[in-house]
């Protein structure tokens with residue numbers, strides 16, 4: 001029996017003549033497979049080509065806008081005009097599958113190391129190291145450097161336009177520089193750029209406004225601007241949901257076409273207030289215009305979860321699939337073809353090559369991301385002894401969404 005999922009319907013933006021063919025977007029996932037100078041590699045193109053035929057939009061892994069913004073080896077660079085030819089190949093590879101190509105842009109701030117920066121000290125809003133684990137103490141950016149960084153985001157946007165992308169997404173989430181300015185943990189300044197919540201917002205607003213102006217000036221076809229946010233921080237002091245909602249209200253008045261929430265679980269309630277059981281997306285829906293495009297990522301795997309997200313959030317809600325599209329490049333096609341039984345929900349180490357996963361990403365998935373991935377066999381990772389992957393089988397199933405929470409959400413409709 002064919003199920004007619006609403007998330008397969010298309011969506012046209014109100015203010016820009018852009019139609020998305022369905023409500024599935026590929027969440028940005030860093031492959032760490034760019035060339036040493038940050039140029040796009042063939043391995044990356046192959047990976048994106050394999051995933052471009054289903055989702056309405058692919059948001060690329062995050063690209064650094066200047067050399068101090070580099071976060072790890074193998075990241076994509078948009079910091080120089082010489083990167084445009086490679087970026088053009090990336091955009092057209094994604095578009096050849098029918099997906100809109102969005103370049104996510106960022107600066108890592110304190111989330112990097114002196115080694116990665118080839119001897120330069122990491123920078124941030126303040127001289128404040130990340131509080132958990134061992135991290136380098138960054139240097140605070142000067143006022144002139146802040147202005148230059150804002151200009152670098154604008155230049156990166158111009159390059160994305162010249163490379164033929166359909167838009168850029170500002171990476172204001174996951175603890176990188178844009179979030180570091182907004183956070184009372186990393187921003188201890190007492191000048192134009194920090195000291196009060198209004199001043200902590202200023203960097204993100206200034207980047208957004210400058211990027212919007214750049215789009216206005218240089219784009220000769222509709223070009224989308226998205227903003228990715230992590231609504232809360234776990235540390236004290238840290239960003240609160242209330243602060244993020246106010247920030248979201250302000251940026252969405254600045255020609256931002258969609259907002260993208262980076263959540264652990266798309267249906268989660270605020271973790272800073274354990275007594276609050278209301279879903280975070282409900283709070284966003286309450287402050288955003290009706291059906292304003294809201295992308296939500298976090299543990300979305302099964303078609304019924306995605307449908308339930310749309311039921312909860314309305315027609316403007318989009319599901320951003322991260323790990324599931326690493327594991328299943330043909331997710332959308334299988335849903336459309338009534339072939340759901342063939343969707344992969346777990347990753348076999350035997351299939352890395354088949355799935356076009358670059359070797360370096362394979363290493364990361366088997367080490368740093370190991371706990372968050374449903375991998376079908378246990379192993380001890382040793383790049384010199386790949387046969388050790390097959391030690392013994394322990395099939396892990398994806399963590400299900402809490403059904404009681406789903407029921408609460410459904411009742412409220």
Ligand SMILES: Cc1cc2nc3c(=O)[nH]c(=O)nc-3n(C[C@H](O)[C@H](O)[C@H](O)COP(=O)(O)O)c2cc1C
Pocket residue numbers: 027028029030031060061062104171173174228262263264297298299300320321322323324369
């Ligand atoms: C390997 C990997 C790389 C990621 N790289 C990025 C990135 O470049 N930019 C970003 O905003 N989020 C990045 N994320 C976070 C994902 O976009 C997504 O928010 C997260 O995986 C949760 O969604 P999921 O449960 O569907 O995987 C990455 C996640 C993974 C697993």
